[in-house]
Amino acid sequence: xxxLLNSIYGLSVVVIALCAFSxxxxxxxxxxxxxxxxxxxxxxxxxxxxxxxxxxxxxxAAKSHNIPVVxxxxxxPKHPWSFKAAVYAxxxxxxxxxxxxxxxxxxxKNQPQITLDNLDQFARKYADDNKVPLPFAIDPQxxxxxxxxxxxxxxxxxxxxxxxxxxxVGNGGVSQPVVDEVKDRAQLTQMIEDMQKKTAGSATAPxxxxxxxxxxxxxx
Numbered sequence: 001x002x003x004l005l006n007s008i009y010g011l012s013v014v015v016i017a018l019c020a021f022s023x024x025x026x027x028x029x030x031x032x033x034x035x036x037x038x039x040x041x042x043x044x045x046x047x048x049x050x051x052x053x054x055x056x057x058x059x060x061a062a063k064s065h066n067i068p069v070v071x072x073x074x075x076x077p078k079h080p081w082s083f084k085a086a087v088y089a090x091x092x093x094x095x096x097x098x099x100x101x102x103x104x105x106x107x108x109k110n111q112p113q114i115t116l117d118n119l120d121q122f123a124r125k126y127a128d129d130n131k132v133p134l135p136f137a138i139d140p141q142x143x144x145x146x147x148x149x150x151x152x153x154x155x156x157x158x159x160x161x162x163x164x165x166x167x168x169v170g171n172g173g174v175s176q177p178v179v180d181e182v183k184d185r186a187q188l189t190q191m192i193e194d195m196q197k198k199t200a201g202s203a204t205a206p207x208x209x210x211x212x213x214x215x216x217x218x219x220x
Contacts, residue, residue, distance in 0.1 A: 027158060027179045030169050033068050037171045037199040038192065041070045041179075043155050044104075045163040046086060047079035052108035054164045057185060059101075065192050071104070073151040074163050081116040083148060088123045090144040095132050102130075168192055170199040 032039035040062050044051045062069045073089075075082035085107055093100030106126050107114065114122055127134035139145055155165070168191045170178035178198060182188055 027167075029154060030070075030158075030167055030179055032169055032171050033070065036068050038065075038195045039068045039070050039169050040192070041072065041167040041169050043072045043074040043151070043160055043163060043165040045074055045076050045079060045082045046089065046104060046107050047082035047111065047114075048076065048163045049111065051164045052111050054166065054185065055105060055108050057188065058164075058166065061188050061192060064189075065196070067192065067196075069101075070169075071101070072154060073148045074155040074160060074165070075148065075152065076163060081114065081119045084116070084119060085114075085123075086148045087139055087144045088119075090147055091138040092126075092132065094144075099130060099132065168195045170195045 030041050040058055042054070042058055044055070058069060073086040075086050089100050089103050089107070092103040103123075103126055107122070110122055124134055126132075166182040166185070166188070168180045168182060168188075178195065180191055180195065182191055
């Protein structure tokens with residue numbers, strides 16, 4: 001009898017924990033940019049090998065379906081240079097969104113050779129190749145760091161467990177979007193098309209070309 005009660009108690013704790021997690025997972029911030037019905041939302045870590053594999057796939061799918069990509073930083077504590085790389089990416093975002101996104105692709109391409117000690121050299125080479133002046137202090141007031149941290153905090157609030165975490169997000173209402181997590185990347189195209197069907201009747205402003213809609217979510 002005592003064992004049975006202990007089992008019931010243990011199960012109750014698990015159920016309560018799961019319910020608390022569900023209540024805490026707030027996806028209301030994951031919305032397509034203005035003018036878009038559907039978007040791909042990605043939480044990424046620039047030091048994550050699987051993120052490097054997913055990055056070109058995400059952009060190819062976005063371009064083929066003419067939808068935007070919303071990137072969020074989620075640098076894992078176990079990766080020593082990922083947070084600093086995300087700050088660099090935010091710096092290049094200030095020059096243009098394409099410059100920032102291309103920097104992320106450049107980092108992913110060179111990821112196996114990058115270390116905490118030589119990250120600055122890679123960033124300098126990218127800046128020189130793209131004729132972007134790179135100041136000695138790229139974030140003197142810590143504003144870029146705050147943006148990276150805000151993305152990380154958002155990921156924690158919605159219960160992220162790994163990178164990359166990829167969502168297909170539809171414009172399902174003012175306060176509650178339609179959010180589907182991509183767990184099998186082979187289904188990415190099908191999930192985008194399914195979401196486009198779900199949101200076909202929703203009213204939004206006319207969509208611009210995908211390159212113009214690429215959007216970095218700002219912290220609220």
